Amino acid sequence: MPKLLTSLQDWNTERFARTFKVELKGLPPGSLPLDQGVTQGGYVDDTDIDLVVLRVADCTASAQAHFGIFFTEIVACCGCGDDPMRQSAYCELQVTIDKATAEAKFQIVATAD
Secondary structure (H helix, E strand, O other): EEOOOOHHHHHOOOOHHHHHHHHHHHHOOOOHHHHOOOOOOOOOEEEEEEEEEEEEEEOOOOEEEEEEEEEEEEOOOOOOOOEEEEEEEOOOOOOOOOOOOOOEEEEEEEOOO
8 A cells, every 4th residue: 555655744735736646647657546447448558657746635534536537448359450559538536644653544435437
């Protein structure tokens, strides 16, 4: 489970969205459940992502953020010949950051169907 210590430190400040974006972009590929957000049955290329924080909520034991994320879905057998087709993809996730440990749990909340 990834830890978002810097994002948690900047929670409830104007720096949070920027820090959160940088910290998520720094996670190793495959850290986010984007495979659940594909719409064409392809696989995820999350080496170049972008995101926007949509809303935040402060809970007693956790900090929560709902965010939209842009990534690439690679769909096999849809391009010329047997070349896979790269397609822009988007989904929305919610992250819950434990205030005691900074551990982050992600879940898909909406896909772009």
